[in-house]
Amino acid sequence: MSRAAEPADHTSDVVIVGGGASGLSLAHQLAAAGRLDFTLVEAPDGPRRPPERTWCYWDQNTGGSQATGDEQDTGDLQEAVSASWSRLRIHPTDGRPVTVDPSPLRYRMLRSAEFERLVYSGLARSSGAHVLRATADTVRDTADGAEVRCTTPEGRALTLRARHVFDSRPRPLLPPARTELMQHFRGWFVRTDTDRFDPTVADLMDFRVPQPQHGLAFGYVLPLSPNQALVEYTEFSRTPLTTEAYDAALTRYSRDVLELGAHTVESAEQGVIPMTDGHFTRRVGRSVFRIGAAGGATRPATGYTFAAVQRQSRAIAAALRDGHARVPPPHGRRALAMDAVLLRALDTGRVDGPDFFTRLFRRVPTERLLRFLDGDTSVREEWTIGLRTPIGPMLRTAVEVPFLPRRARPAPRIGESHR
Incomplete structure (x- = not known):
């Protein structure tokens, strides 16, 4: 049975620091493996604990059957899924929508509360799982492993x-990078007085909003029922907005673009995700590793994180079962090189962001494009996708990027990506 770690010094095979998507995902995998004694350190109730968040990903539409192959990355999360969509839609700036069918993939959404319940139900069945509510103060190597010094809610020191x-806490400093944008967003969960949404279609990018000087902006709509949806305003740009500015943008989008009419905002969520071509170090000591966004799981040019976290968690658990520890790179070298070029092209304005993404969804088979965004395409497939982009500006940027200096910047206050 899962149990809270006693308020005394404790020794286990593995300690996981942080109870966000990556920490919970690794705990979920270790509990399922059932061979190790591990402790999950979660922040106590209060300002250090994040509010409820939304995560989205796509995976194979298995129709409830047992997942196989790559589907296993997310196939065990189905009972936590809140909603899913069989069609995706892109709205270019001219307003003519592009609706696509990503079959055999399906876009899925889960809320952190449901995910936590799923994980904790597995921990409750695992004799080796311990959960500690405490603040992790320091993490360091020792002669025979590593230690985490914590402070309990009562103020007691615990080692x-x-x-x-495996440390999932946000990094205080981002690694030096040639280009850095922020994906920053605020979303409203709205309920309309009349039916306004098509629950079968998710609006992945709606570019019918004013565009920033650098980067791009779009609306994002995930219908939960004919009169309920998550409506979000997102920017890829250099500087986050104030909450008041996000709310003003959401008000204009809901009123002037979506024409929702009378509606109620039932809750809101907000976050900032670095989009950077910096190199994220995963091993920071002989026995200490960074995981999740802190270990580079966020895809630099899109902000997609959740599916990479699942792949990474499975790989770590498999390595530990084999008797050794390793944290594989969440994204391949080719994907990171292409992202570095796209980030620079967006930041310099050499490519028009709305036109770039709209062109891809119009000209590339959707299933292939989504696999590309997950880093799961061959060189040949990537070549065919590259031919659908503005070749001249992209080539010019590709030649320039290797010669750009890398600069360190402070990390923003990070929210967890909805992707």
Whole structure:
């Protein structure tokens, strides 16, 4: 049975620091493996605990059957899924929508509360799982492993010792990068007085909003029922907005573009995700590793994170079962090189962001494009996708990027990506 770690020094095989998407995902995988004794350190109730978040990803539409192959990355999360969509839509700036069928993939949404319940139900069945509500103060190597020094809600100091520590806490400094944008967003969960949404279609990018000087902006609509949806305003730009500015943008989008009419905002969520071509170090000590966004799981040019976290968690759990610790790179070198070029092209304005993404969804088979965004395409497929982009500006940027200096910048206050 899962149990809270006692308020005394504790030794286990593994300590996981942080109870966000990556920490919970690794705990979920270790509990399913059932071979290791591990402790999950979560922040106590209060300002350090994030509010409820939304995560989205796409996977194979298995129709409830047992997942196989790559589907296993997310196939065990189905009972936590809140909604899913069989069609995706892009609205270019001219307003003529592009509706696509990503079959055999399906776009899925889960809320952090449901995900937490799923994970904790697995921890409750695992004799090796421990959960500690405490603030992790320091993480360091020791002669025979690593230790995490914590402070309990009552103010007591506690030391956890383990063979390996996997730390998912946000980094205080981002790695030096040539280009850095922020994906920043605010979303409203709205309920309209009359039916306004098509629950079968998710609006992935709606560019019918004013565009920033650098980067791009779009609306994002996930219908939950004919009169309920998550309506979000997102920017890829250099500087986040104030909450008041996000709310003003959402008000204009809901009123002037979506024409929702009378509606109620039932809750809101907000976040900032770095989009950077910096190199994220995953191993920071002999026995200490960074995971999740802190370990580079966020796809630099899109902000997609959740599916990469699932792949990484499975790989870590498999390595530990084999008797060694490793954190594989969440994204391949080709994907990161292409992202570095696209980030620079967006930041310099050499490519028009709305036109770039609209062109891809119009000209590239959707299933292939989504696999590309997940880093799961061949060189040949990537070549055919590249031919659908503005070749001249992209080539010019590709030649320039290797010679750009890398600069360190402070990390923003990071929210968890909805992707």
